[in-house]
Amino acid sequence: MSRVTNTPEWQKLKEYSNKLPHMRELFATDSARFNKMSLKACGLFLDYSKNRVNDAVLSALFGLAQQAQLEARIKAMFNGEIINTTEKRAVLHTALRAPKGVAVGVDGVNVVPEVHTTLDKIESFVASVTSGEWRGYTGKAITDIVSIGIGGSFLGPKIVTQALRPYWTGKLNCHFVANVDATSLVEKLKLVDPETTLFLMSSKSFGTQETLTNTLSARDWFLKSGATQADVAKHFAAVTSNVAKATDFGIDEANIFPMWDWVGGRYSLWSAIGLPIALMVGMDNYRALLAGARSMDEHFTSAPLAENMPVIMGLLSVWYGNFFNAQSHVVLTYDHYLRGLPAYFQQLDMESNGKSVMMDGETVDFSTGPVIWGGEGTNGQHAYHQLLHQGTALIPADFIMPLQSHNPLGEHHVQLASNCFGQTQALMQGRTFEEALAELAASNLSDDEKTLIARHKVMEGNKPSNTLLMDKLTPSTLGALIALYEHRTFVQGVIWDINSFDQWGVELGKTLGNDVLARLTADEDASALDSSSNALINLFRKGQI
Numbered sequence: 001m002s003r004v005t006n007t008p009e010w011q012k013l014k015e016y017s018n019k020l021p022h023m024r025e026l027f028a029t030d031s032a033r034f035n036k037m038s039l040k041a042c043g044l045f046l047d048y049s050k051n052r053v054n055d056a057v058l059s060a061l062f063g064l065a066q067q068a069q070l071e072a073r074i075k076a077m078f079n080g081e082i083i084n085t086t087e088k089r090a091v092l093h094t095a096l097r098a099p100k101g102v103a104v105g106v107d108g109v110n111v112v113p114e115v116h117t118t119l120d121k122i123e124s125f126v127a128s129v130t131s132g133e134w135r136g137y138t139g140k141a142i143t144d145i146v147s148i149g150i151g152g153s154f155l156g157p158k159i160v161t162q163a164l165r166p167y168w169t170g171k172l173n174c175h176f177v178a179n180v181d182a183t184s185l186v187e188k189l190k191l192v193d194p195e196t197t198l199f200l201m202s203s204k205s206f207g208t209q210e211t212l213t214n215t216l217s218a219r220d221w222f223l224k225s226g227a228t229q230a231d232v233a234k235h236f237a238a239v240t241s242n243v244a245k246a247t248d249f250g251i252d253e254a255n256i257f258p259m260w261d262w263v264g265g266r267y268s269l270w271s272a273i274g275l276p277i278a279l280m281v282g283m284d285n286y287r288a289l290l291a292g293a294r295s296m297d298e299h300f301t302s303a304p305l306a307e308n309m310p311v312i313m314g315l316l317s318v319w320y321g322n323f324f325n326a327q328s329h330v331v332l333t334y335d336h337y338l339r340g341l342p343a344y345f346q347q348l349d350m351e352s353n354g355k356s357v358m359m360d361g362e363t364v365d366f367s368t369g370p371v372i373w374g375g376e377g378t379n380g381q382h383a384y385h386q387l388l389h390q391g392t393a394l395i396p397a398d399f400i401m402p403l404q405s406h407n408p409l410g411e412h413h414v415q416l417a418s419n420c421f422g423q424t425q426a427l428m429q430g431r432t433f434e435e436a437l438a439e440l441a442a443s444n445l446s447d448d449e450k451t452l453i454a455r456h457k458v459m460e461g462n463k464p465s466n467t468l469l470m471d472k473l474t475p476s477t478l479g480a481l482i483a484l485y486e487h488r489t490f491v492q493g494v495i496w497d498i499n500s501f502d503q504w505g506v507e508l509g510k511t512l513g514n515d516v517l518a519r520l521t522a523d524e525d526a527s528a529l530d531s532s533s534n535a536l537i538n539l540f541r542k543g544q545i
């Protein structure tokens with residue numbers, strides 16, 4: 001057994017997991033359950049009472065956190081210690097939202113001043129572009145931004161820009177290009193005018209194949225439209241930690257925004273990677289987003305474990321993954337503006353905790369990151385909720401909903417809320433055979449038919465869910481919500497003693513992809529590869545099956 005599983009707390013939790021009463025009983029025997037298992041922080045409200053926990057389980061979970069020295073690990077991260085040990089880097093996306101007066105050191109250098117210098121540079125860039133002061137090569141103001149990036153250099157800006165649609169200033173249109181599939185770029189270029197378009201190339205490494213290829217093609221398109229190489233500086237800007245490569249590419253150094261190696265890609269929307277957000281919602285709202293995340297940072301670093309929202313959510317995920325073998329976790333956003341959030345949390349969590357080796361290189365003897373998936377409610381109720389209710393898999397769910405809509409219209413919001421709350425109730429209480437039979441009593445089915453149908457209508461229930469509410473979806477509550485999930489992800493990584501901040505698993509695919517590319521472009525013989533890869537390459541060469 002590993003040092004993670006070979007602890008009294010772990011063994012205690014294993015014992016508890018087999019003895020817990022059904023949640024129906026837990027609610028029936030404790031009228032104060034909701035009050036005890038709900039809390040408010042940073043404009044968010046968390047109801048975690050519909051979980052398979054009681055006081056003893058929660059206490060053992062907090063014991064697990066103490067055993068893992070969670071509080072010390074939180075301090076180490078916020079203080080800029082080298083916790084990403086395989087890349088020898090600090091992990092300081094939290095420094096990106098630190099106020100000016102706060103000092104955070106990396107290798108003895110306070111990084112906060114440079115963070116704010118960059119924020120000021122972003123602010124003047126946003127003002128220049130949105131005011132019309134920034135002119136294209138034919139003297140026209142910019143109307144469209146095309147953001148080119150992938151992974152953390154794409155999903156954060158895209159999802160947050162989408163979520164904050166009510167806050168768009170209306171000055172610009174924004175388009176996102178990520179996939180190397182030319183369709184992704186070509187379809188966007190059909191929508192824009194080269195004379196009034198600004199391309200924003202976002203790549204921390206300035207070495208990601210998809211982003212480089214898309215940017216080169218965008219530049220070709222721009223030059224073919226009649227512009228010259230000298231005009232590139234007026235229509236291309238970059239966000240990168242590799243300034244030399246960006247200037248070699250032809251981007252004016254004045255239009256290059258820095259990134260730092262202590263910011264992981266999937267944690268980077270708070271850096272200049274978030275430029276598309278600021279361009280669309282304005283700098284005040286972008287700063288409010290940062291401030292919301294900062295409030296969650298302060299909560300995370302100061303609240304006692306038992307009143308700490310990211311800690312509670314992270315521990316509950318460990319509880320289901322490691323003691324009930326839950327292989328996935330679903331995020332259900334009951335708000336159309338938040339429809340992209342599950343995909344963002346998927347990248348955040350799965351690229352962080354999809355690991356199988358602990359910090360010291362020992363292979364884990366327990367499950368780590370679950371599959372994160374989800375979508376918007378109520379749509380999911382007509383797609384996959386059937387499996388959540390009556391499938392064989394245990395899939396813990398997070399329901400996220402603002403109490404007030406940006407678009408109050410008739411009965412819409414009250415119906416959305418009743419669906420959201422009704423789903424969490426149904427998942428928890430289920431439907432017994434007796435209840436199902438009683439529902440069929442008045443039907444004209446035979447007794448045997450009633451018994452059979454009742455069997456099919458039984459729902460086990462006892463399916464756990466968290467409900468996260470906010471008054472309204474604003475830059476501040478969105479910032480707090482995203483930071484909550486960042487820290488929830490970190491909590492799990494600490495319990496499992498894994499490195500949540502590297503991503504070696506994505507390197508092999510890139511390397512082999514480049515090898516296949518070389519064979520395809522050089523028409524090289526691929527027979528040395530496995531028969532499948534060899535045959536697929538040959539089929540691609542033929543262009544037909």
Ligand SMILES: O=P(O)(O)OC[C@H]1O[C@](O)(CO)[C@@H](O)[C@@H]1O
Nearest residue numbers: 150151152153203204205208265
């Ligand atoms: O910003 P870059 O360096 O182009 O990398 C893009 C993405 O690729 C990854 O390195 C691997 O998916 C992500 O972590 C990152 O967000």
